[in-house]
Structure formats: C-alpha cells, structure tokens
Amino acid sequence: MARLLRNLLDVTFARSPFQPAFQRVAGRRLAVLTYHSVPDGAAFGRHLSYLRREAHPVSLHQLLETIEREAPLPERSVLITFDDADRTLLEVAVPLLQRYEMPAMACVVAGALDSNEPFWWDEVEELVMSGGGSMGFPRDHSLVQAMKQVHDRRRLQVIDDLRASAERPATRVQHLRADELPLLEAGGVAIANHSLTHPCLPRCTNDKIETEVFAAHQILTRALGHPPSAFVYPNGDCNDHVRGVVGGAGYRIAFLFDHRMVSFPVSDPLRVSRLRVDPSVSLDRLRIVLSGLHPAVHRIRMALRRTANPPSVTAQ
Ligand SMILES: [Zn+2]
Numbered sequence: 408m409a410r411l412l413r414n415l416l417d418v419t420f421a422r423s424p425f426q427p428a429f430q431r432v433a434g435r436r437l438a439v440l441t442y443h444s445v446p447d448g449a450a451f452g453r454h455l456s457y458l459r460r461e462a463h464p465v466s467l468h469q470l471l472e473t474i475e476r477e478a479p480l481p482e483r484s485v486l487i488t489f490d491d492a493d494r495t496l497l498e499v500a501v502p503l504l505q506r507y508e509m510p511a512m513a514c515v516v517a518g519a520l521d522s523n524e525p526f527w528w529d530e531v532e533e534l535v536m537s538g539g540g541s542m543g544f545p546r547d548h549s550l551v552q553a554m555k556q557v558h559d560r561r562r563l564q565v566i567d568d569l570r571a572s573a574e575r576p577a578t579r580v581q582h583l584r585a586d587e588l589p590l591l592e593a594g595g596v597a598i599a600n601h602s603l604t605h606p607c608l609p610r611c612t613n614d615k616i617e618t619e620v621f622a623a624h625q626i627l628t629r630a631l632g633h634p635p636s637a638f639v640y641p642n643g644d645c646n647d648h649v650r651g652v653v654g655g656a657g658y659r660i661a662f663l664f665d666h667r668m669v670s671f672p673v674s675d676p677l678r679v680s681r682l683r684v685d686p687s688v689s690l691d692r693l694r695i696v697l698s699g700l701h702p703a704v705h706r707i708r709m710a711l712r713r714t715a716n717p718p719s720v721t722a723q
Pocket residue numbers: 490491514601605641642
C-alpha cells in the first residue's frame with residue numbers, strides 16, 4: 408500500500424509543472440547517485456539505459472579534474488556510486504555498466520574484504536528478529552537508527568548484548584575479496600575508501616577515527632597497488648575533525664549522503680553531496696531525483712517532521 412502511494416506520488420510529481428522548472432536548474436548541477444545492492448539486473452539495466460539516454464555519465468577521475476580546474480562539467484552530469492560494495496556490484500552491476508559504457512565508483516568497507524561477517528546494521532536487524540535485545544534500546548527496525556545516535560563504544564556494547572541474547576547468530580555473508588578490487592577498476596569502477604568498519608565517525612574517539620581512515624587506506628592501497636582517490640563518510644556523517652583527518656590522509660575529494668545535488672564550483676571538495684536511489688525505484692522516481700524535485704520535497708518533509716517531533720536528548 409505504501410509502495411503504491413509512493414509510486415502514485417512519483418508519477419504525479421514527474422508530470423507536475425515543477426518538474427521542468429527544477430530540471431532546468433538541475434541541468435547545470437552534478438547528480439551523484441548512490442545505489443547499494445543491485446539484486447535485480449533488469450531493473451538496474453532500465454536505469455542505466457535511461458541515464459545513458461538522458462544524462463551525461465562521468466567518472467570520478469573526470470570529476471576530480473573538473474574540480475581542480477574549477478571548470479563546469481557537461482550539462483546533466485551523473486556519477487554513479489555503490490555504497491558498501493557488496494558482491495552484487497561485481498556479479499550483477501559491472502557487466503551492465505560495461506554494456507552501457509558507464510563509469511562508476513564503489514565505496515568499499517575495507518575491513519569487510521575477504522570476510523564473511525555481515526555488516527553491523529544487517530547483523531543487528533537479524534539479531535533483533537531472532538529475539539535479541541539491549542536494555543534501553545528499541546527491539547524493532549528503529550534500533551539501527553537509534554544505534555547511530557549514540558557514542559560508538561555504546562553501539563559496540565549494544566551489538567554484544569544482541570549477540571548474547573539472540574536465539575541464533577546472524578547469517579554469514581560472502582563479501583568481495585581484496586583481489587577482486589582490481590577487476591572492478593578494470594571494469595571502469597573507481598574504488599573509494601569507505602572506512603574500516605563503517606561506524607558513524609563523529610561518534611568515535613579521535614584514535615578510532617584515525618584507525619578507520621588510515622587502516623582502510625592501507626588495505627585498499629595494498630589491494631589496488633595505488634591509493635584510493637576518494638573517501639566516502641560512512642552514513643554520510645562528517646564533522647570538521649573527521650573532515651580534517653580525511654584531508655590529512657591525502658584525499659582530495661570526499662562524499663556525504665545528504666540527498667542533495669552538487670553545484671559548481673564545488674564549495675568544499677571534502678563535502679560533496681550524494682543522492683539516494685535504489686535499482687527498484689521507477690523511472691519516474693529517478694527523473695524527479697535527478698531534477699532535484701524529490702530532494703527538495705524530501706527536505707520539506709524532514710523539516711515538517713522535525714517541527715512536529717523535535718529531537719529529544721539521547722541518553723549515553
Ligand atoms: Zn555505507
């Protein structure tokens with residue numbers, strides 16, 4: 408029902424008089440699209456076909472050059488990124504990217520390479536489903552969001568509580584191997600550092616922030632034979648200190664996850680916006696994301712929600 412209503416709203420917005428007005432302004436901006444998993448090749452192929460036809464796909468390298476020369480990108484430029492880089496990137500997305508000749512960027516959680524440990528948020532969801540809990544935290548889908556609000560030490564403690572109280576451990580998964588990263592690069596997918604274990608960096612101690620950035624940098628540099636050229640803040644969370652550490656590690660570009668388009672000239676290359684999208688969304692939704700209409704409506708909705716429910720002080 409919710410999905411039906413969402414689709415109806417997407418169709419309505421895509422055909423509204425706002426869409427062409429937003430589209431005109433958006434044409435001069437960059438859209439950095441963020442996909443996660445790509446389980447359905449057919450749906451993702453429809454997105455790529457649309458983007459090939461209606462947009463101007465650019466690579467991370469082109470974007471870096473453009474920022475350094477302070478020049479604009481071509482009209483309707485789009486950079487495709489894959490957050491967390493699970494195996495569907497290599498197995499489903501890359502062959503399609505090659506078919507449509509689209510460059511992209513993978514945001515790799517370096518500590519997950521060669522491991523079978525699920526990402527912490529997937530593990531938490533599964534442990535809650537099998538009866539796990541932690542005192543003072545919700546026992547439903549809102550738990551992951553609540554854990555992103557507390558200090559990182561507390562988050563790790565909650566994971567321990569869930570592991571101890573759940574009926575069974577979370578399912579193991581098969582992540583990418585370090586020796587597969589060069590294959591991604593050869594397929595036109597640039598590799599970005601997405602931290603070691605994907606905590607919310609502003610909630611970590613200074614020592615942990617350094618470890619998350621530099622240890623991941625070393626692992627990826629070893630796997631690629633050269634340093635990765637971009638950093639992607641886990642969960643999009645960044646403050647001045649985190650930004651300083653990332654810049655100190657030599658990164659010239661870093662990405663947020665704030666559902667906004669990028670204007671030129673880029674005001675801060677270490678805080679470049681990305682848009683949220685999913686291979687399963689309709690082309691109407693993709694259109695209104697690319698025009699900036701969906702991000703604008705989303706910001707209004709969030710502001711109204713904050714007015715109705717002001718954030719309470721979070722314990723711990
Ligand atoms: Zn991520």
